[in-house]
Amino acid sequence: MKKKVLIIDDSKPIRLLLDAILGRHYTVMTAQDGLEAMAWLSKGNAADVIITDLHMPNIDGWELLEHLSGSYLYKDIPVMVLSGEVLNTEPTAxxxxxxxxxxxxxxxxxxxxxxxxxxxxLNGQLTVSI
Structure with missing residues (x-):
């Protein structure tokens, strides 16, 4: 069974691009913001990896990260932050x-x-990477 990757980005072209890149290897689910992603997860769906932008409407990436890291159900899902906003924030922070x-x-x-x-x-080989 293919691993599931949840992509969260308000840009439809970015979602489509990531789906095209990752879809050949993984089952890809997409959400346009954190609210849609949390609704999908709350229905009992699971992701093996989450890729999220930071700047989005409704629930942005920061709020989403707070919720995921503070949740017993989601805190162990590895997350990749993929954002143009990283320029304004120290990645190590x-x-x-x-x-x-x-x-x-x-x-x-x-x-x-x-x-x-x-x-x-997905293989548990990467602890932290910038």
Whole structure:
């Protein structure tokens, strides 16, 4: 059975791009914001890895990370932060603040590097990467 990757980004082109990159290897689910992602998770769905943007409407990435890291059900799901906002925030501060964040990448990103990091996260080989 393919591993599930939940992609959360308000940009439809980014969601489609990530689905195209990851969909050949994993089952990909997408959400346009944290609210939609939490609704999907609360219905008993599970993800093996979550990739989220930080700047989104409704529930943004920061609020989503707070909820995931504080939840008994979701705190062990490894998370990749993929955002243009990383320029304004020290990546190590994000990782230090949220235990489940394993990777912080900035947009634009290298698809090959992204695939490698997701694979490492799913195999438990990657503890923290910036």
């Amino acid at each position: 994000i990782i230090a603040r949220f235990d489940n964040v394993r990777v912080v990448m900035q947009k634009p990103f290298d698809p090959v590097v992204l695939l490698e990091k997701v694979a490492h996260m």
